[in-house]
Amino acid sequence: MSIEPSAAQVAQFRDLILDRLGLQFDETKLGNLARVLARHGGRDNAAYLAMLAAEPEPSEALHRLAVDLTVTETYFYRNGEQIQAFAEVAMPACLQAREGLPVRVLSAGCASGEEPYTLAIAARETMGLGAGSVQIRAVDANPAMLAKASAARYSVWSLREVNPAMRARWFARDGDLYALSDGVRRSVRFEQRNLAREDAELWAPGSYDIVFCRNVLMYFSPEQAEAAVARIAEAIAPGGYLFLGHAETLRGLSSDFHLCHTHATFYYRRKSQAGEPAPAMKFSLPAWEGAPFQPLLLNDPAWANVIARAAQRIDSLAVAAPPADYGQSAPAQPDLHHALSCLHKEQFEQSLALIEKLPQQHADDPDVLLLKAVSLSQSGALAEAQNICRALLARDELNAGAHYVLALCREEEGDNPAALTHYRSAAYLDPGFALARLHIGVLERRMAELDAARRDLAQALVLLQHEDPSRLLLFGGGFPRSALIDLCRAELTALGGPR
Template identity: 25%
Template structure:
């Protein structure tokens, strides 16, 4: 059997199908991080540059080197660091920190008013430390009589290098983009063009290297954790490993404990040990058998009907760029049809029932987005496609539904439909980097070099708006640096 090879221009490295699979298995076995075939294929140029850096001309040779090298673990950790995101920002997803400050902390402090005043928080997958330090700042600002409390904040990550960087507490300006001027003055000192976090905040956090695939999860010296933050981490893992992690979290969480996940991460179909607490513009999870003392959630602001109607009645595929975008990829062609003709008029929320009761439109959208992701994660792409279509029946302008509809269409080999969905994504949100990037990839695979080059250029232009290590929307783990290298 002749093996297909991918030859990279301007290098002597070739990545064979076997090499890519070895890479995939190596990362999965060590860390539980699941990189599907599409992501591995997209990472091929990045892996090749890494191999050149290590002076290997094939991944097979590098793999054999790892098998007989006593420093295998160090090497694998470096490889994982190279292909994943290692930086975030302070107070990322501000809505969740508002919930942490205004709901979760008061819930815990009220319950322990006349008890032993311990507060135990674990930030799992802390990267360069912005999250645990944001937690520490929030506690300093919110907790009354802080000196009377025994506050323990543990921050862990699989990457030793980012742990060392986090301990130093020195950041660039972009990492502070969600930090107000008054907070910057109070908690940071400017050192050249960098910002150093004050010692009184840094000393509140203990950093430790930890692999979530390990059997024994850390426990606080005072018992189980009150809160676990594990945001934008489980997106890297397959369903089985995610289930295992969440089960482990449940075992080491207090009976009234809280779990914070990333805004796009869900426990739907993963675990029944937690209840979702919805605050309107964000949600968190609480270990079952208790109810949070919650004030009414803040409602999301809705776009005005006039704006939504204006966009809903525009012809997406016949806009100025339609001649270039409406390109046949298979024997069929992309129909130059209007957006509205492809998406039904939004229905009244009362037309829908999920489970036993009638739900509002927003809840319905969140339900089917989560259900679609769950179906896609298990390879049931047809079911996922149906879920995303149900979202679009309610909200034809839902960017997330169009983007993930495109991805599942690719997996169903419905390439024309995938292209159309990416085009609609871009029309609604032109800044969606991954839509440009994936559209370029499909054009290239179809031999349409002109449009592929155009979309790759659009991708690079959009990437200039972000910092090098910033996470790209819907990427599931690709940083700006990685996508720039691939382009």
């Protein structure tokens, strides 16, 4: 019989999980944490918590907790777009860089092995590589999952994305399960490791050419995630690749990578050296165009959440003291509230005039430059607006606002594929960016991608109802929230509503 833990014990449990496993749970997850604590604590939650605090790391108690607190369900060829990018972009580049040596791959948080085995199969299927051309190290904190991975026997449900011909090549029927071929099994080495901890051997500098760390950072606290990414960055060889989960980005975590987009998915490439400038912009056509994909390296120093804080930053600039070299007759600081108001009223010349009056130290601020780019794009000065956005991206490759304004300009010029690429970059970098999601849905409808359009417009409708007013002011084109919501609903109605 288990005893229901007190609120204080649940809070202590949450702190211990964060400290020992790096897993962070917000207030909405306290009920689930209480149930897990009651199940493990039994009749004496206080004694269990004391034992947990004193346990060495790693320990069986911590591993059992990891099983209950993380999602371990996975399958072969999960997020197939990333597997294609791995096989068709990352592997060829790394093979060339390695000059005949095996490509070194890490699958971090490998669960029951489907991911690393998929990578081994994909290398053979796409590249025709022998067993010695790729070395895959797979690590996880969960010993039960690692035991399943080592056995390499899987249900038909785990193979649901593997076509029959591929299944016949790499698996043999074993009762109700499918046994993976020995050749693929030998390509992968499994180890028990805690990704939330320092580990000098696991993260030795330059150890890997490609790292998959999907759906791991989402469980970490910001501090733990930043530390984990720093270790990963150190361990990836210059020019190597990092694949995260679809809901994960490096915003606010690292400036060591370029953002890439091919095969309708995002991933990262390690910079060759600190401060390396962004590569030339390339665009990969969306899947429906049927054209071959080329790497799109979107510019990338440290992430700054320009959109969410733009109004606050501009606010502070508007009341900042003038610089000392103005002398005794320094003019009053220009009113950027007025500039924003002019932008909202479509008085673009007035908005630009106010921005031009700023002293140089403020005129070069990223948020002011973004405001200027928006004003220029809305006034029809598309080339000037794009030049400012490219300059912003050269300083901050993960600037969602600059991608959004570039998308507006490219759409205005009739280049819908390029516009869609930038809108998707903005939405990936800032998942709450409602206007980017709205434009994606509208363009998808225009390009006859109707199911995708319904999905993105439905998501935009939810996001618009909670969008920050400052973002609507800056990027809404003068339209109030209600008008944008009506537009979104009209688009959905024309598609027959969400499905």
